[in-house]
Amino acid sequence: MTDNAKTVARLLSTAVFMFAFGFLLVPLYDVLCAVTGFNGKTAGQYVPEKTTEIDKDRWVTVQFITNNNAGMPFEFRPKQRSMRVHPGEINTTEFYIRNPVARTITAQAVPSVSPFHAAAYLHKTECFCFEQQQLVEGEALDMPLRFIVDSELPADVTTLTLSYTLFNISQEALAVAR
Amino acid sequence: MITENPHDSHGPDKGLMRWVFTTNHKDIGTLYLWFSFLMFLTGGVMALIIRSELFQPGLQLVQPEFFIQMTTMHGLIMVFGAVMPAFVGLANCLIPMMVGAPDMAMPRMNNFSFWILPFAFGLLLSSLFMEGGAPNFGWTFYAPLSTDFGPPSTTFFIFAVHMMGISSIMGSINIIVTILNLRAPGMTLMKMPLFVWTWLITAYLLIAVMPVLAGVVTMMLMDIHFNTAFFSAGGGGDPVLFQHIFWFFGHPEVYIMILPAFGIVSAIIPTFARKRLFGYESMVYATASIAFLSFIVWAHHMFTVGIPIAGELYFMYATMLIAVPTGVKVFNWVATMWQGSMTFETPMLFAIAFVVLFSIGGFSGLMLSIVPADFQYHDTYFVVAHFHYVLVPGSVFSVMAAVYYWLPKWTGNMYDEALGKTHFWLSFIGINITFFPQHFVGLAGMPRRIPDYPLQFADFNMVSSCGAFLFGFSQLLFLFIIIKTIRGGEKATEQVWEGAHGLEWTIPSPAPYHTFTTPPSDLNEAHG
Numbered sequence: 001m002t003d004n005a006k007t008v009a010r011l012l013s014t015a016v017f018m019f020a021f022g023f024l025l026v027p028l029y030d031v032l033c034a035v036t037g038f039n040g041k042t043a044g045q046y047v048p049e050k051t052t053e054i055d056k057d058r059w060v061t062v063q064f065i066t067n068n069n070a071g072m073p074f075e076f077r078p079k080q081r082s083m084r085v086h087p088g089e090i091n092t093t094e095f096y097i098r099n100p101v102a103r104t105i106t107a108q109a110v111p112s113v114s115p116f117h118a119a120a121y122l123h124k125t126e127c128f129c130f131e132q133q134q135l136v137e138g139e140a141l142d143m144p145l146r147f148i149v150d151s152e153l154p155a156d157v158t159t160l161t162l163s164y165t166l167f168n169i170s171q172e173a174l175a176v177a178r
Numbered sequence: 179m180i181t182e183n184p185h186d187s188h189g190p191d192k193g194l195m196r197w198v199f200t201t202n203h204k205d206i207g208t209l210y211l212w213f214s215f216l217m218f219l220t221g222g223v224m225a226l227i228i229r230s231e232l233f234q235p236g237l238q239l240v241q242p243e244f245f246i247q248m249t250t251m252h253g254l255i256m257v258f259g260a261v262m263p264a265f266v267g268l269a270n271c272l273i274p275m276m277v278g279a280p281d282m283a284m285p286r287m288n289n290f291s292f293w294i295l296p297f298a299f300g301l302l303l304s305s306l307f308m309e310g311g312a313p314n315f316g317w318t319f320y321a322p323l324s325t326d327f328g329p330p331s332t333t334f335f336i337f338a339v340h341m342m343g344i345s346s347i348m349g350s351i352n353i354i355v356t357i358l359n360l361r362a363p364g365m366t367l368m369k370m371p372l373f374v375w376t377w378l379i380t381a382y383l384l385i386a387v388m389p390v391l392a393g394v395v396t397m398m399l400m401d402i403h404f405n406t407a408f409f410s411a412g413g414g415g416d417p418v419l420f421q422h423i424f425w426f427f428g429h430p431e432v433y434i435m436i437l438p439a440f441g442i443v444s445a446i447i448p449t450f451a452r453k454r455l456f457g458y459e460s461m462v463y464a465t466a467s468i469a470f471l472s473f474i475v476w477a478h479h480m481f482t483v484g485i486p487i488a489g490e491l492y493f494m495y496a497t498m499l500i501a502v503p504t505g506v507k508v509f510n511w512v513a514t515m516w517q518g519s520m521t522f523e524t525p526m527l528f529a530i531a532f533v534v535l536f537s538i539g540g541f542s543g544l545m546l547s548i549v550p551a552d553f554q555y556h557d558t559y560f561v562v563a564h565f566h567y568v569l570v571p572g573s574v575f576s577v578m579a580a581v582y583y584w585l586p587k588w589t590g591n592m593y594d595e596a597l598g599k600t601h602f603w604l605s606f607i608g609i610n611i612t613f614f615p616q617h618f619v620g621l622a623g624m625p626r627r628i629p630d631y632p633l634q635f636a637d638f639n640m641v642s643s644c645g646a647f648l649f650g651f652s653q654l655l656f657l658f659i660i661i662k663t664i665r666g667g668e669k670a671t672e673q674v675w676e677g678a679h680g681l682e683w684t685i686p687s688p689a690p691y692h693t694f695t696t697p698p699s700d701l702n703e704a705h706g
Contacts, residue, residue, distance in 0.1 A: 003359045004283050011351045015389045022393025022423060026408060029419050069412065110411045116486055167412025 035120075040112035040163075045130055046123035048148065054088040055151045061085075062122075062149065065163040066095065072168040073101045074135070079142070087151040094142045095128065095164070099135035106134045108169045114161045121150035122160055129164065189691045198293070201285030202691060203270050204588070206292050210267025211581070213295060215657070217259030218574075220303070222650050224252040229612075229646040231629050232639050245629035246314045247306070253317025254335075257435070258342050259299050261569065264577045265438040266349045269377050272584065273353060275682040275689065276371045278362030278698040283355040291348035298341035305331035316627060318428070321409035321420035325401045332402065336395045343392045350381035350388075357381075362681075362697040368462070371680050371705040372455065375462050376441030379469045383430045383437075386473075391427040394420065418483050425476035433472040436536075436568065437465060439576030440507060443529045445680070446583050447511050448706035450526035451518030452677040455706050457510040464503035471500045481552045490549045497547035501540065508537055523675075524598030528579030531571055531606050539567030542617065560620025566613045570649075571606075578605070578656065585663055586670035590688030593663040601659060604652035611645025679703045 033041040062085055064078035075098040085091050099105055109129040113119035124130075128143035135141065149160065190196050190205065197209060227248050231239050240248070270288065274281055282288045305312040310329035313319065324332055357378045361370070370378075397408040397420075407413025409420045440461075448455045455461065477485060477493045485493070511533050520526070542564040546552050555561060578601075586592050615638035624635045631639065670687040681704055685693050 004355050007355045007358055008284070008351055011354055011385055015347050015351075015385050017389075018386050019389035019393050022390040022426075023397070025390075025423050025426065026397075026419065029416070029422060033416075108412045110414075116484075165411065167410075169412045 040114050040116050040119045042111050042113055042119055042122060042124065045127070046125050046148070048090075048123075048125065053151060054086050056086055058087055059084050060087060060149050060153065060157070061159045062091075062147075063159065063161045064093070064095075065161060067163065067165045069165050069167045072105075072107070072166050074099055074105070074107055074166055074168075076164075076166045085149055087149045087153055090125065090146060090148055092144060092146045094144055096140065096142055097133065097135065097166070098140035099137060102137045104134060104136045104170075105168055106132050106170045108132050108167045109164045110167060112163045112165070114163065115157065118153060118157045118160055121153040121157075122162065123148045123150060132169065199289070201281075201289050203274050203282045203285070203288065204689065204691065206282075206285075206288050207267045207269075207271030208588075209292050210263050210270060210295075213292070214260050214262075214264035214267060214577075217255050217263070217299065219653065221252050221255035221260055222653065224248045224255070226646060226650050228252065229643040232631070233643040234640065235631055235633055235636050237630055240629065242629045243311060243314065246316075246627060247312040249627050250313045250316055250319075251302070251306070254302065254313070255299070256569070257317060257431075258339075259295075261435045261573050261577070262346065263295060265377075265380070265435075265573075266346075266353075268373075268438065268442070268577070268580050268584075269349075269353050271588065272682065273356055273374055273377060274360070275685070275693055276374050276680055276704070277357060277360065277365060278681050278694045278701070278704075279356060279360035280692060280695050282352050283360055284352050287348050288352050291345045291352065294341050294345040294348075298338045298345065301334055301341070302338040305329075305334050308334070318424060319398070320424070321398065321401070321417050325398055325409055328402070333399065336399050339395045340392055343388045346384050346388045350384040353377055353381045354385075362694070362701060364699075365701050365704060368459070369701055369704045371441070372444035372458070372461055372465075373438065373441030376437040376444075376465050379465050380434050380437045383434050383469055383472065387427045387430045387434075390423065391431075394423045394427065397423075418480075421480045421483060422477070425479045426473075428479065429476040430469075430472040432565075432568075433468055435573050437469070439532065439536075439573050440465060442576045442580045442583075443511060443532050445706045446525045446529040446579055447514050447533075449583075449675050449678045450523060450529075451515045451520050453514055453518045454679070455510070456513035456516075457506070458705065460506055461510055464506040467503040468500060471496065471503070475500065478547055478552075481549050482556045494547055494549045498544065501544055504540055508533060508540075523582075524593070524595065524602055525579045525583035527599065527602045527606075528575045528582065531602070532575045532579065535571035535575070535609070536568055539564055539569075539572060542567065555620065557626050558620040559616045559624045559626060562626055563613050563616035563620055566616070570613070571609050575605070581660065583675075584682070585660070586674045587682055587687050587689055589664050589667075590670055590686075591663050591667035592670050593659055593667065597655065597659050597662075601652060601655045604655065605649055608645050608649030608652055612642050612649055613645075615639075615642045615645075679706045 034043055061082055063082040064080065066076045066078055068074060068076055075096070077096055079094045079096055083091060083093060097107065111127070111129050113122050124145065124147045126144055126146040128145065133141060133143070190200070190202065197205065200206060227240065228245065231245055270282065308331040310331060312331060313328065313335045315323040315328055357374055400406040401408050401410060407415040409415050409417050411417060444455055444461060475493060475497045477489065478497045481490060542560070546555055546561065546564060582593060582598055619635045619638045622635065624631055672686055673683050674687060681698055682689070684698065
């Protein structure tokens with residue numbers, strides 16, 4: 001190979017690598033968010049490894065917020081606005097959704113925890129956000145959420161806010177948005 | 179020494195096909211420069227539509243839907259169609275002459291990388307006539323505005339960006355190979371003119387980030403047509419991820435648009451100060467430092483999306499750090515002028531205006547880097563004023579300075595100095611009237627990308643619009659001066675400028691169709 005061909009090959013492979021790197025940023029971003037809790041991203045389903053000590057001396061307030069994304073007609077609300085819990089104990093609450101419109105819609109809830117640095121300490125053992133909900137006209141549903149607040153939650157955190165945004169992921173929703 | 183060279187016997191081919199098939203670096207550079215000037219006027223017309231609508235509060239001329247298409251297309255065309263091709267054109271015209279090479283390393287690829295551009299921009303501009311109109315999500319095309327809510331023409335926009343990216347990457351590969359492999363024997367890297375150095379670094383930046391841009395638009399394409407959810411939260415993606423990937427490309431991109439300008443100014447100021455460039459080596463290292471820092475500061479464009487405090491602090495301090503190498507450059511330019519025998523021909527006027535006005539844009543950038551202050555400035559006209567100060571009297575003035583400086587070498591004729599100075603002063607006054615008041619309306623809270631605004635912003639907007647028309651129409655004088663110089667004028671000498679250094683000034687004016695078919699031997703004064 002001539003000098004020129006060698007340099008071109010090196011530069012071209014750099015370009016190809018950087019194209020791949022752009023896509024590599026997607027999983028890297030997910031890992032970074034999961035590790036640090038950036039964006040309040042919570043991890044997936046939590047399997048308790050051992051029965052953890054319940055910290056009876058400490059109270060943490062967990063608040064629940066629900067939002068509908070654009071083009072989402074469901075009624076969506078927590079059955080309890082907030083709960084006072086001990087770190088380490090398993091708590092259960094429910095969220096209510098109802099489809100008031102005359103067509104079948106598929107919904108996906110996306111969670112976010114505030115403050116961000118506490119996101120990694122809210123573990124969900126069961127959550128409706130792990131699956132999608134398909135509701136026909138008038139159908140209503142009480143959706144369960146079971147969670148544990150980690151007993152290693154930083155001492156400065158006394159209140160956690162768990163927010164759910166409900167997305168309409170039926171094909172028609174995208175068509176309307178356009 | 180070779181005395182018989184078959185290419186010496188003929189000049190360029192005759193007729194229009196010369197320009198289609200040419201592999202000559204001077205021809206391709208010329209094509210790039212004319213193309214970028216055409217795009218400059220196209221984007222300029224869009225800017226004037228924007229400024230006409232903003233002349234008074236209320237909706238007078240265009241509907242909001244069309245207005246936002248104009249801001250989007252103006253940004254895309256000026257960034258990718260005017261500034262970047264202008265610098266690539268200058269690189270083509272000048273780098274082989276500056277390093278003593280006969281041509282670019284890969285002439286046929288050079289031809290191809292230019293001829294992609296008219297098709298890319300034809301595709302982009304054709305979206306104006308499509309159902310649903312042109313892209314309307316701003317030049318930064320944030321998801322989900324561009325994915326869920328974009329017009330059908332978004333797909334054409336994506337392919338246009340792919341084509342521009344391919345063109346830029348091929349152009350950059352060509353420039354790097356030329357600089358690394360085709361330098362005249364004895365020309366070490368540290369003897370290269372600073373324009374060559376800055377372009378070498380710029381080309382590396384382009385190769386590193388244009389593929390990332392191609393990646394992000396590909397993800398958009400898949401989100402729109404193939405049901406993926408890279409940027410859709412409902413499907414498990416994240417719209418903020420779009421901003422991270424975009425600005426990972428976008429921040430180096432803004433340095434791509436300014437580093438070659440640093441090189442041009444570093445050639446012009448020593449010539450007209452009649453001194454060698456102060457601190458040549460520190461200029462090289464400062465350029466490299468700026469290029470490195472450009473990769474690690476991207477999130478300062480997105481302070482308000484919700485980044486943890488540690489992240490905000492890191493990106494704030496890292497951004498402020500860029501002021502250090504930039505300050506080194508400004509210091510060196512001023513030190514070069516210090517006690518020089520200065521004269522103020524048109525290129526020097528543009529170069530000095532560059533130093534002053536680019537510094538103003540740099541200072542407003544420093545203000546924007548302060549996180550708590552940025553929450554106030556974000557998405558206001560203050561940001562618009564900031565990036566126009568670094569791009570128009572920054573990059574665009576440097577291109578104009580370069581054209582006046584090297585035009586006698588390209589055409590063999592001197593331009594009309596009185597007309598050149600008139601063009602400079604009209605542009606200088608016009609640009610400041612246009613963009614300085616935008617700092618004030620921005621600080622007072624006027625948002626970007628709106629066709630209508632509250633009454634209290636009326637006066638400054640009217641002033642700004644008047645300045646825009648003055649600046650815009652002054653560019654027709656620029657066109658006239660260039661055509662007049664091409665057609666005739668006082669004959670230029672080989673040296674052209676008394677204090678100029680560099681290999682391009684050792685060959686006749688106009689530069690012959692083929693230069694340095696035998697490498698030059700005297701390299702002591704290769705850089706300014």
